[in-house]
Amino acid sequence: DVKVTQSSRYLVKRTGEKVFLECVQDMDHENMFWYRQDPGLGLRLIYFSYDVKMKEKGDIPEGYSVSREKKERFSLILESASTNQTSMYLCASSTIRAGRNYGYTFGSGTRLTVV
Amino acid sequence: GESVGLHLPTLSVQEGDNSIINCAYSNSASDYFIWYKQESGKGPQFIIDIRSNMDKRQGQRVTVLLNKTVKHLSLQIAATQPGDSAVYFCAEIGISNFGNEKLTFGTGTRLTIIP
Numbered sequence: 038d039v040k041v042t043q044s045s046r047y048l049v050k051r052t053g054e055k056v057f058l059e060c061v062q063d064m065d066h067e068n069m070f071w072y073r074q075d076p077g078l079g080l081r082l083i084y085f086s087y088d089v090k091m092k093e094k095g096d097i098p099e100g101y102s103v104s105r106e107k108k109e110r111f112s113l114i115l116e117s118a119s120t121n122q123t124s125m126y127l128c129a130s131s132t133i134r135a136g137r138n139y140g141y142t143f144g145s146g147t148r149l150t151v152v
Numbered sequence: 153g154e155s156v157g158l159h160l161p162t163l164s165v166q167e168g169d170n171s172i173i174n175c176a177y178s179n180s181a182s183d184y185f186i187w188y189k190q191e192s193g194k195g196p197q198f199i200i201d202i203r204s205n206m207d208k209r210q211g212q213r214v215t216v217l218l219n220k221t222v223k224h225l226s227l228q229i230a231a232t233q234p235g236d237s238a239v240y241f242c243a244e245i246g247i248s249n250f251g252n253e254k255l256t257f258g259t260g261t262r263l264t265i266i267p
Contacts, residue, residue: 143195
């Protein structure tokens with residue numbers, strides 16, 4: 038019954054490494070989102086995509102990029118990982134119904150530690 | 153700037169009692185709100201939603217109240233059970249700079265049910 042799958046549950050990377058976080062959804066949703074979650078800050082939107090090859094910056098895009106080559110897959114890229122990017126990363130997807138986003142569904146998260 | 157936030161970071165309730173979790177928002181144009189529950193090690197899960205043309209919506213043991221005058225919403229959980237222990241987030245649908253919908257979260261309230 039898993040609908041949004043994040044490829045890794047835990048990751049440990051070194052400072053300066055290029056890091057790829059993968060997310061796949063099987064609901065044929067148009068929109069996909071990447072959030073990071075930190076204690077006391079809730080979930081903050083990094084990037085989102087409303088169509089294949091389309092993307093838009095969220096509230097905290099600095100240090101990140103994304104790729105959406107196929108409808109079901111949305112990748113978050115840390116070009117050069119830094120310790121302040123240690124966080125829980127959550128992927129979500131939603132569909133369009135009557136012109137509005139609907140059915141937001143989240144993955145279980147990837148806990149990334151940058152050392 | 154626009155924001156959505158919760159009043160209390162933690163809340164403890166005796167098992168069997170009712171609990172109320174509050175949330176304030178600042179964007180008077182927001183017309184759709186969602187409550188999520190996040191258990192340890194999992195992604196946020198949809199609980200209930202409400203649109204701005206409603207003041208109240210009920211689900212199974214949960215009720216959401218929306219007061220547009222003071223830009224406040226609350227989640228009421230009746231007859232709390234140990235499984236209700238989790239972090240609860242309110243979220244609002246906002247519009248990005250390019251006119252796309254995005255979901256903005258509050259900082260969350262950790263609800264602990266005391267046996």
